[in-house]
Amino acid sequence: MSEPELLPLLDSLPTERRDAARNRELLLDAAQGLVERHGPHSVTMDAVAAAAGVGKGTVFRRFESREGLMAAVLNHSETEWQAQVMSGAPPLGPGADPWDRLLAFGRSRLETTLLHAEMIREAGRAGMRSFAAYSFVAMHTRYLLAELGVTGDLPILATALLAPLEAPILDQQVTIEGFPLERVYAGWVDLARRIVGRDADPPESF
Amino acid sequence: MSEPELLPLLDSLPTERRDAARNRELLLDAAQGLVERHGPHSVTMDAVAAAAGVGKGTVFRRFESREGLMAAVLNHSETEWQAQVMSGAPPLGPGADPWDRLLAFGRSRLETTLLHAEMIREAGRAGMRSFAAYSFVAMHTRYLLAELGVTGDLPILATALLAPLEAPILDQQVTIEGFPLERVYAGWVDLARRIVGRDADPPESF
DNA sequence: AGCCTAAACGGACCGCGGTCCGTTTCGTAT
DNA sequence: ATACGAAACGGACCGCGGTCCGTTTAGGCT
Structure with a gap:
């Protein structure tokens, strides 16, 4: 059988891979945390990557830029x-x-x-x-x-x-x-x- | 004798040294030239320093920042x-x-x-x-x-x-x-x- | 379970803004 | 002319934003 979607297209079509979604969450939380604890200027891309436990490239793939x-x-x-x-x-x-x-x-x-x-x-x-x-x-x-x-x-x-x-x-x-x-x-x-x-x-x- | 100023304070007091003034001119012209010829984003501090024939430090001393x-x-x-x-x-x-x-x-x-x-x-x-x-x-x-x-x-x-x-x-x-x-x-x-x-x-x- | 490909990953690498400090130059006082 | 202190100079150096590409992984198909 080939029913590609059981639930009728609930989410945006080019569905986001699970790891990608998880990392997006991790990164956003990490960034928010940094902002709250040390102010916006402390949010460097390396720092947020490290805090989220992912590579720097991932940050840029998710959010384009700082x-x-x-x-x-x-x-x-x-x-x-x-x-x-x-x-x-x-x-x-x-x-x-x-x-x-x-x-x-x-x-x-x-x-x-x-x-x-x-x-x-x-x-x-x-x-x-x-x-x-x-x-x-x-x-x-x-x-x-x-x-x-x-x-x-x-x-x-x-x-x-x-x-x-x-x-x-x-x-x-x-x-x-x-x-x-x-x-x-x-x-x-x-x-x-x-x-x-x-x-x-x-x-x-x- | 100690008459420190012959002309009664015509210019701003902490008088600018001659080389400093000359370099300010050079840098401004260089920057303006770069803007006109290649657009504002082409104005890098190294480029303008080079174009003016001065060191990079000088650019920052004169203008603080980009x-x-x-x-x-x-x-x-x-x-x-x-x-x-x-x-x-x-x-x-x-x-x-x-x-x-x-x-x-x-x-x-x-x-x-x-x-x-x-x-x-x-x-x-x-x-x-x-x-x-x-x-x-x-x-x-x-x-x-x-x-x-x-x-x-x-x-x-x-x-x-x-x-x-x-x-x-x-x-x-x-x-x-x-x-x-x-x-x-x-x-x-x-x-x-x-x-x-x-x-x-x-x-x-x- | 095993395969296959598109997608995601990660970190080495690059260019630029900004700093630092040893060296040079200006301007003055003698 | 000479000496001297203050100010200006220049370029090596650093951190960060952004890119690139070889490696890993998710997840559909058989």
Whole structure:
């Protein structure tokens, strides 16, 4: 008999060999561990290979480059964060009204980005989060803007609203210019207000 | 006699030795030449040292790091651009009304950044232009916003307006997402409009 | 169980960024 | 002109990211 797949294609087709999958896990754990214990800059490819007990070549085959590895580690926390947005408690999650969700979203994004700033920077180009990750925040922002009745070129407008929350700009403001976090956030809220077109804070319903 | 300075402190005090100054010139020219002839990625520290006919150590003493060297090369064009803004022809230079100047400013910034995108990226952290360079655009933007009667936290607002024109964000939009340049620019104008508070295009005076 | 091939493995090897330190040069004071 | 200290020089050296290729292994087929 030749039934090549008993379970109807559940996993991605060019199925990953068992040892490969195992090593991917080992490497990711090793990398994460190094980050937590000694900071991102301590994550050298040799170190993570040694910590995982595999050869250096394997690290590169799995993750392309050091930046790729960093991005993969980031992806972990990013995924958890996405879950909070899509199905967590309001106001970040669904349920609150769009404006409150937008504010919570900005706040959370600000803090998360700052928290991972170092790793994002070390992930270099891929560190603006893998394209998929960026797509998610962009999409969610477009959705909230649409919900708030904003008209215009939403993809571009969403990018403009997100830009000040990206790591390099935040870095500039907080680390280099020394602006306090609350001021940066307040500024972002003001920006959102201007983009959405709310005139000052709403008088809180009735 | 001990008059240590005949000309009353004209130059920066810890005066640069003649050979040092000469080598700085040689190195900058060499680097610029390499960039023009073979692109930024061809600029290796050994190559630029060899091209300038000096030792590798000298390159590092003058420019700290590869990123520093890149930033120095960038600084050249940046300075010329600043001159255009401060004393060039309108609408970029002084003379036009603030709104037109702001539009010209954004347009010019967009094009310049895109032109040097590769080098900016390779200049890494220092590539958001040396702090001095960033200060200039930030200051000019604040000035124009103030001139346009915008109130609020101008430093933060200026950053927000400039952020979508920074290299990483532009890169994302143009190179990765493939948005045409004109669309990105139009989006930026719309952003400016919302921040400044103009309702649609002004009816062109009377 | 034994075979066979595609895939994964691992570590020697290379180039480049960055450091270090013994040597040379500049500029001044005599 | 000479001497001398500070500053600049240059290139050997090191660690790390990334590649290459000969060897090993997973896992389907008979």
